[in-house]
Amino acid sequence: MHDVRFTGEDILARQLELAEANYRRLREKHVRSISVLGAIGSGKTTLVEQAIDRLQGQGLRVATIAADSAGDDDHRRFVARGAKSVNVNTQDDCHLDAHTVDHALDELPLDDVDVLFIENVGNLICPADFPLGADAEVVVISVTEGDDMVRKHPKIFAQTDFVVVNKVDLAAAVGVDPKRIIDDYSAVNPHGKLFLTSLRRGEGLDELLNALGLGCTSTQW
Amino acid sequence: MHEYAVVDELIGALLPRLAEHPGRVRTVVVRKGELRILSDHALVNAFEILTKGTRLEGADLLVEAVAAAVSCSACGYRGPAGRFGGEGDHFSIPVLTCPQCGASVQVDAGRELYVDYVTLSDDSPVDG
Numbered sequence A: 001m002h003d004v005r006f007t008g009e010d011i012l013a014r015q016l017e018l019a020e021a022n023y024r025r026l027r028e029k030h031v032r033s034i035s036v037l038g039a040i041g042s043g044k045t046t047l048v049e050q051a052i053d054r055l056q057g058q059g060l061r062v063a064t065i066a067a068d069s070a071g072d073d074d075h076r077r078f079v080a081r082g083a084k085s086v087n088v089n090t091q092d093d094c095h096l097d098a099h100t101v102d103h104a105l106d107e108l109p110l111d112d113v114d115v116l117f118i119e120n121v122g123n124l125i126c127p128a129d130f131p132l133g134a135d136a137e138v139v140v141i142s143v144t145e146g147d148d149m150v151r152k153h154p155k156i157f158a159q160t161d162f163v164v165v166n167k168v169d170l171a172a173a174v175g176v177d178p179k180r181i182i183d184d185y186s187a188v189n190p191h192g193k194l195f196l197t198s199l200r201r202g203e204g205l206d207e208l209l210n211a212l213g214l215g216c217t218s219t220q221w
Numbered sequence B: 001m002h003e004y005a006v007v008d009e010l011i012g013a014l015l016p017r018l019a020e021h022p023g024r025v026r027t028v029v030v031r032k033g034e035l036r037i038l039s040d041h042a043l044v045n046a047f048e049i050l051t052k053g054t055r056l057e058g059a060d061l062l063v064e065a066v067a068a069a070v071s072c073s074a075c076g077y078r079g080p081a082g083r084f085g086g087e088g089d090h091f092s093i094p095v096l097t098c099p100q101c102g103a104s105v106q107v108d109a110g111r112e113l114y115v116d117y118v119t120l121s122d123d124s125p126v127d128g
Helices: A013-028 A044-057 A073-080 A098-106 A154-158 A178-188 A205-211 B003-018 B040-050
Strands: A002-005 A032-038 A062-068 A084-089 A115-119 A136-142 A162-166 A193-196 B024-033 B060-066 B069-071 B078-080 B082-084 B093-095 B106-109 B113-121
Touching (some): A044 A062, A044 A136, A044 A162, A062 A073, A073 A084, B024 B040
Parallel strands (some): A032 A115, A062 A084, A136 A162
Antiparallel strands (some): A002 B113, B069 B106
């Protein structure tokens, strides 16, 4: 018996390198990039739709990468709002990876894009280990999933700096107290930023966009 | 079930590096930081299934945990991350705030995921 020792290179090194390449590529083109992930039906697509409207109203050019297991429903919704969009079907994969994003970027006119939203497959857990190279990551949950989402997934929220709790207008109807979610999140991540939103009504979006440096008073970079 | 994608990357990276090392692969030891969202059980299952028909078939995957460690630029703390939870049925998780002063911290350890070493025996991998 003998051992072969390795140098400690990350198993996902290939993915990390691709994510870093995506990051550099978007920086060079002065594209601000936001990765949006979260559970199925939490409101990721609505968030991106509303952000498209808001940012286009500020004169910013918005592009999207819409990822789903199958179909192009989200992609069509973004295109209908005037975004340049690439549809990605991950088929049986439960997450986007940096390699797929790299190919999607090839299809976007990055010289004519100010802000890029990358909407991941509806899945709270699996995308967390696959960096894409975006500037910021937003995790979307909604009150209809219950007020125990953070305590059930503390490791994810401990590492997530921007959290959207959507559908707060339905909180009373589903018997959820958003304060429990806020308290759980501040316990695992006291420095994170949490936003209560009703995205269908456009409520709470401005605060999120401001925190992401995309508010109407933010300086463009 | 993204563990399959991770193990797929692991196998793809490991096989070419083992090419210059003859012998039967007995054990692959992986070190996994506790901030990773990966199930040890699913990794082992994925390894067993995805190595079929490769030189790694029949080898054991051992996953060793690496505890999270942080450093704080505000107060100079350097050491284990603070913990949250741990009562009743809940396992405790590392939090990324300084256990000494409460400021945001840098992660020094806990996000790694790498092959530490592979144990080979001297018999041929095709013998049996």
